[in-house]
Amino acid sequence: MTILDKILAEKQKEVADLKESYQPGEIQAKRVNVSLYDSFMNADKMSIIAEMKRASPSKGLINDGVEPSAQGRIYETCGAGAISVLTDTPFFQGTMEDMQEVREVVDIPVLNKDFIIDEIQIDRAYDAGANLILLIAAALPEQRLAELYQYASEKGLEILFEVHNEAELAVAQRIGAQIIGINNRDLKTFEVDLATTERLAEKIDTTKTLLISESGMKEKSDVERVQKVGARGILVGETMMRSVDLKETFDSLRVPLGE
């Protein structure tokens, strides 16, 4: 059983509980109408989705003392184009409250980073103020991904559609995903390889589709590699959570975008 299988098994239980306990509309958070696609496609530097991640299956505890609203504020001030908040508790030690706290204090897009398998999670993400949700191609059959994509779009949410290989990229393209995240982390082995972005990017028309490279961004040279193949955005978790000088970290990763 892979880590993704274990996470998804846990999500099935969570969704069953949520259907019993959550009424859509129950939470009413601040809404900010901003488009990540528009802002990233029009930026002249690499845009950063800075992630709030206390812990992860691959790294264990990363930063358990983080205070979501303070971290959200500083991410925005330092130049984040968006903020990703891990809301999964068993594997990442995040919560929905973390995301709401961030939403309250920032005006840039907020991504609900979770393992979405059901509409009820999308309802709750929307109610809690998310602008985007994550759909992971490896998590569900194509038909179900298409249904959830449509459901989220109709609510006015943007979707970061995450892929790891050619077959998953083909699914993203058939569904018409506008924002494709190529995850450089193999969710079975945890190995991170930026060559995943380099290989798959060739198959994407990055003048129309927004390409985000996810995981493993540590320094400027990493970002330059994915910028060269058309990424206009990067999703950065651990490096941000461990940074002792976030302004310096953002400045070094926000490389100019070439023509």
Ligand SMILES: O=C(O)c1ccccc1NCC(=O)[C@H](O)[C@H](O)COP(=O)(O)O
């Ligand atoms: O990070 C993990 O260990 C992990 C394990 C299983 C499923 C997902 C996982 N991470 C989610 C992510 O996609 C990353 O948090 C995100 O891309 C940022 O990665 P990094 O900058 O390397 O922290």
